[in-house]
Amino acid sequence: MTQIPVFDATSPSDLNRALAEIEKALDNASPVLDEPVETEPSTSDTLDVETPPDFNIPAFSQLIGIRTEVYDQIRNALKSGKRHLMFYGPPGTGKTSLAELVAGHLYNSHRMVTGSSDWSSQDIIGGYQPAGDGSIRFSKGILLEHFDKPLIIDELNRCDIDRVLGPLFTVLSGQPTTLPYLRNPADENSERFVILPAAKANAKQHEFAPTQNWRLLATLNSIDKASLYQMSYALTRRFAWILVDAPEDLNQFVRDFGALKGYWSEEPPESAKSPIADIWSIVNDIRPMGAAPFIDVMAYCKAAAPDFNFFVGAEGESKSIYLSAFQVSILPMLDGVAHEQANRIAVNISNVLGLTTDSKEAKELTRKLLSLAL
Numbered sequence: 001m002t003q004i005p006v007f008d009a010t011s012p013s014d015l016n017r018a019l020a021e022i023e024k025a026l027d028n029a030s031p032v033l034d035e036p037v038e039t040e041p042s043t044s045d046t047l048d049v050e051t052p053p054d055f056n057i058p059a060f061s062q063l064i065g066i067r068t069e070v071y072d073q074i075r076n077a078l079k080s081g082k083r084h085l086m087f088y089g090p091p092g093t094g095k096t097s098l099a100e101l102v103a104g105h106l107y108n109s110h111r112m113v114t115g116s117s118d119w120s121s122q123d124i125i126g127g128y129q130p131a132g133d134g135s136i137r138f139s140k141g142i143l144l145e146h147f148d149k150p151l152i153i154d155e156l157n158r159c160d161i162d163r164v165l166g167p168l169f170t171v172l173s174g175q176p177t178t179l180p181y182l183r184n185p186a187d188e189n190s191e192r193f194v195i196l197p198a199a200k201a202n203a204k205q206h207e208f209a210p211t212q213n214w215r216l217l218a219t220l221n222s223i224d225k226a227s228l229y230q231m232s233y234a235l236t237r238r239f240a241w242i243l244v245d246a247p248e249d250l251n252q253f254v255r256d257f258g259a260l261k262g263y264w265s266e267e268p269p270e271s272a273k274s275p276i277a278d279i280w281s282i283v284n285d286i287r288p289m290g291a292a293p294f295i296d297v298m299a300y301c302k303a304a305a306p307d308f309n310f311f312v313g314a315e316g317e318s319k320s321i322y323l324s325a326f327q328v329s330i331l332p333m334l335d336g337v338a339h340e341q342a343n344r345i346a347v348n349i350s351n352v353l354g355l356t357t358d359s360k361e362a363k364e365l366t367r368k369l370l371s372l373a374l
């Protein structure tokens with residue numbers, strides 16, 4: 001028969017004995033009190049010893065003109081122990097492609113999500129969701145859901161960075177953080193979910209932790225300068241910042257990319273210059289841009305005239321093809337340039353294409369550029 005313990009609450013030793021008994025009773029009762037929720041524990045009972053990834057990231061052949069310092073910085077940052085990488089730079093420089101290739105080189109699988117302005121903490125970390133039977137339960141958000149592989153957050157600048165990464169801040173800085181969600185929302189005494197900074201053996205059901213394979217690779221379009229400054233210094237420090245700029249030698253890019261795509265049967269002469277590189281350079285002086293829109297220009301020219309030659313000066317029909325390609329792929333990206341800049345671009349491009357200032361085409365080009373200018 002179980003004896004009912006009697007305590008004298010006025011005696012300190014009895015009081016301590018009572019507290020110890022209550023604690024023991026609660027310990028025994030907790031498995032019964034906690035209805036298991038349908039969230040998987042984040043770690044296994046025994047920690048897997050994962051083989052360390054190969055940090056010797058190669059120069060990826062499908063990306064042309066990525067500066068060698070970019071690869072050096074990625075390799076050295078990873079080797080020095082930086083876990084998280086931020087790829088930033090002008091639009092279309094290959095940031096997303098590079099993040100995916102790096103993640104693919106490091107691990108067998110990764111996940112990519114694209115930032116959105118309406119992301120909330122619920123989307124990122126998680127929150128209560130109706131369970132279907134009238135009750136509610138905690139449901140993991142994107143980050144907790146992918147704590148076992150690298151997560152690429154593409155276009156981080158599209159969301160409120162602090163709101164998105166803020167809840168992870170303590171984890172990024174090596175501290176555990178307790179979430180305001182109960183394992184069993186119907187029972188105020190059940191444990192709150194906790195995010196641990198690293199996996200541990202025998203993690204409990206309410207403890208989430210990133211595995212060794214977890215790291216963040218984010219991309220940020222630096223044309224949106226304000227978003228660069230949106231991050232607190234403390235958060236900034238958790239990332240290695242890799243600037244992915246436009247290729248250094250634009251003419252060489254056109255040459256290498258055209259060769260890769262099989263755009264010509266005969267190699268252009270060594271000294272040949274492409275008007276595309278000149279136009280790109282004019283644009284870059286005002287608003288730096290990566291390869292992507294100029295890849296589109298090349299594809300446009302090729303579609304308009306299958307034997308289009310990128311390495312001769314613009315003449316005849318090719319002038320109007322270049323102008324159309326510019327209008328389709330580059331013009332929209334110049335939205336909001338200053339009046340004086342729009343005029344400068346128009347004059348310089350007219351020069352490259354051999355258009356006289358009073359020609360119909362040059363006037364049209366100026367008019368279209370000015371219509372986007374502020």
Ligand SMILES: Nc1ncnc2c1ncn2[C@@H]1O[C@H](COP(=O)(O)OP(=O)(O)OP(=O)(O)O)[C@@H](O)[C@H]1O
Nearest residue numbers: 062063064090091092093094095096097221291292
């Ligand atoms: N340096 C490059 N060499 C070859 N292809 C490239 C290069 N840069 C971009 N591309 C191609 O252009 C397209 C867009 O590239 P990607 O999305 O990776 O650029 P991004 O920098 O992420 O652009 P955004 O700033 O718009 O997010 C892809 O198809 C990619 O393969």
Ligand SMILES: [Mg+2]
Nearest residue numbers: 095096155219
């Ligand atoms: Mg991108």
